[in-house]
Amino acid sequence: MYILVSASAHGTAEPQGVHLQALDDVGHPTADAVVVPLADLPRKIAKLETKRPRWVFENVRDWYPQLLADATDIDIERCHDVTLIRGILRFATSAAPSPYIEVLHSAPLDDTEDALPRQLQPPPPAPDQGTLFESGPTTSGMPLEDLRDELQAQLAAIAQSPQAHRLTLLTAAESAGALVAAEMEHFGMPWREDVHNDILTTALGPRPREGHRPPELERLAGELRTTLKNPTLNPDSPQELLRALHRAGLEVKTTRQWELEQHNHPVIAPLLQYKKLSRLVTANGWTWLDAWVHDGRFHPEYVVGGVVTGRWASRGGGAMQIPRVIRDASRPDPGHRFIVADAAQLEPRVLAALAKDSALAAAARGRDLYQGIADQGFGGDRSTAKIAMLGAMYGATSGEAGRLMPQLTRTYPQAIAVVEHAAREGEAGGVVSSHLGRSCPPPSPRWLQAQQSTTADEQRRAEGVARARGRFTRNFVVQGTAAEWALCWLAELRRRLRTAAGPGPALGKLVFFLHDEVVLHVRDECVEEVEAIVQASAAAATHLLFGNIPIDFPVNAVVVDSYADAK
DNA sequence: ACGCGTAGCGCG
DNA sequence: AAAGCGCGCTACGCGT
Numbered sequence: 167m168y169i170l171v172s173a174s175a176h177g178t179a180e181p182q183g184v185h186l187q188a189l190d191d192v193g194h195p196t197a198d199a200v201v202v203p204l205a206d207l208p209r210k211i212a213k214l215e216t217k218r219p220r221w222v223f224e225n226v227r228d229w230y231p232q233l234l235a236d237a238t239d240i241d242i243e244r245c246h247d248v249t250l251i252r253g254i255l256r257f258a259t260s261a262a263p264s265p266y267i268e269v270l271h272s273a274p275l276d277d278t279e280d281a282l283p284r285q286l287q288p289p290p291p292a293p294d295q296g297t298l299f300e301s302g303p304t305t306s307g308m309p310l311e312d313l314r315d316e317l318q319a320q321l322a323a324i325a326q327s328p329q330a331h332r333l334t335l336l337t338a339a340e341s342a343g344a345l346v347a348a349e350m351e352h353f354g355m356p357w358r359e360d361v362h363n364d365i366l367t368t369a370l371g372p373r374p375r376e377g378h379r380p381p382e383l384e385r386l387a388g389e390l391r392t393t394l395k396n397p398t399l400n401p402d403s404p405q406e407l408l409r410a411l412h413r414a415g416l417e418v419k420t421t422r423q424w425e426l427e428q429h430n431h432p433v434i435a436p437l438l439q440y441k442k443l444s445r446l447v448t449a450n451g452w453t454w455l456d457a458w459v460h461d462g463r464f465h466p467e468y469v470v471g472g473v474v475t476g477r478w479a480s481r482g483g484g485a486m487q488i489p490r491v492i493r494d495a496s497r498p499d500p501g502h503r504f505i506v507a508d509a510a511q512l513e514p515r516v517l518a519a520l521a522k523d524s525a526l527a528a529a530a531r532g533r534d535l536y537q538g539i540a541d542q543g544f545g546g547d548r549s550t551a552k553i554a555m556l557g558a559m560y561g562a563t564s565g566e567a568g569r570l571m572p573q574l575t576r577t578y579p580q581a582i583a584v585v586e587h588a589a590r591e592g593e594a595g596g597v598v599s600s601h602l603g604r605s606c607p608p609p610s611p612r613w614l615q616a617q618q619s620t621t622a623d624e625q626r627r628a629e630g631v632a633r634a635r636g637r638f639t640r641n642f643v644v645q646g647t648a649a650e651w652a653l654c655w656l657a658e659l660r661r662r663l664r665t666a667a668g669p670g671p672a673l674g675k676l677v678f679f680l681h682d683e684v685v686l687h688v689r690d691e692c693v694e695e696v697e698a699i700v701q702a703s704a705a706a707a708t709h710l711l712f713g714n715i716p717i718d719f720p721v722n723a724v725v726v727d728s729y730a731d732a733k
Numbered sequence: 734a735c736g737c738g739t740a741g742c743g744c745g
Numbered sequence: 746a747a748a749g750c751g752c753g754c755t756a757c758g759c760g761t
Contacts, residue, residue, distance in 0.1 A: 404741075405740095420740080422747095441741085441742085450743090473752060477752075479751095479753075480752090480753070482753090483753095484753055485753090486745075487752080487753060488743085490744090508745095513745095557749060560749035560750045561750075565748045567749065637749065638751090642751090644750090645751060680744075737758105737760080738757105740755100740757085740758105741756095742753105745752085
């Protein structure tokens, strides 16, 4: 059963409050809607949760964070996030056609803000609304009736799809992800401000006044000015820096790290050090600490499905780009440990599963897939095998990876055929899909227009653009399916942690997620049990996605007292 | 003063 | 050895 949750009812004179309505499995009402005051919502949810419904929100983001903040014991097993599923169905080629899907298709392509076309957009809030729920969920959400209609349309598009089973799983996993994201945001990642400050001070000297460089950066800047004989040089300006380097006789095209490393000149070492420290202080320095860490927790904001491939993105705090040097500041609370787990070589394993490539599956049999590939076709050289495999999934054409492609194609014809087919499809303006049915966006009108070019010059450019799309679709099938595996893993982890705890205290909390890696904050005495759950969840994710296949998706899990000690 | 594109670098 | 996928963030530097 489903239970709709909406802050507003359209066209009724009912008192304001939260409207709840129970629906059957295809979205038809089984009882009249009820209205409960917002303050009673947690209690009402607890009562109805015993029926194990799927809670339907227009947006989990608009409801769940506040519920977590208000009621410590809030307990939701599963949900359906109408906005996230709308985003999937908008492009999913396996969705059953319907007027609803037509409307989704009619949304302009470049609107990144939301995928909701104007016809379906909620009416602007009436001026007299918005006073009752000042700290609560939005009042400008969809009316109950519209939410119900859209849920029905979504369920029909999924159920009548030839891939109903896969789309159903994707819908559940994506929605579970929304719950996990809100819970991780709420709990936060344990973060020791004092340790972080020590790291910064050791590298940079004491915290400078606002708008000034830390002592060590100032010293290095002085050294650069002296060496380059330019007393006013601002090393933060690539243009200035490039000119100064040219005057010093260094023929570099850019000021990128890897290019600078090729040269031998007294300015290179201090310059690379300057860049490294400058990066540290601007991206993850004291300002970052002030903005994102409170009461011993780093609170990032996750954007579920924020990446076209279905990966999560983050907003603020750069949660997906925490540099290794700063990870030592993340320490478990007393009486707790971190379990840091990551899926080993997830993407090539996903490719082996997608392609049912038994040779690649054989290489994946051991724990180290790249070593397996190396032993089968690259003379045992692991790093060469890795470059070749990554090149195949990214569409490398030149360099070492490009040269290795023929050998890889000979060894794994089926796997390579899958990514090559995806690339050809994309180059031709087509659309590709992940295993569970997340499809990539179609090419923009501008892209299609460019393909009609007439002059030789324009044609060459258009071919380049077409190949770029081919590399995107080539990678999409692999990255998108890997994201689905990770989402299922996450959902299974959440489910099993809840079941294992029962009504008692949590064994541990998910506190961080990074594409193919999770961090769990676990009570000392529960470490072994949670380790087993991590492994069982991975096996369950593999089975959910691919059924019984002879391909392992091993997970490396380590128990540590600092995030930096993982890997 | 603000918006926006670019360079550069962090992560997977 | 330095291309080939997906992101976010900061500072610069140009445009308005």
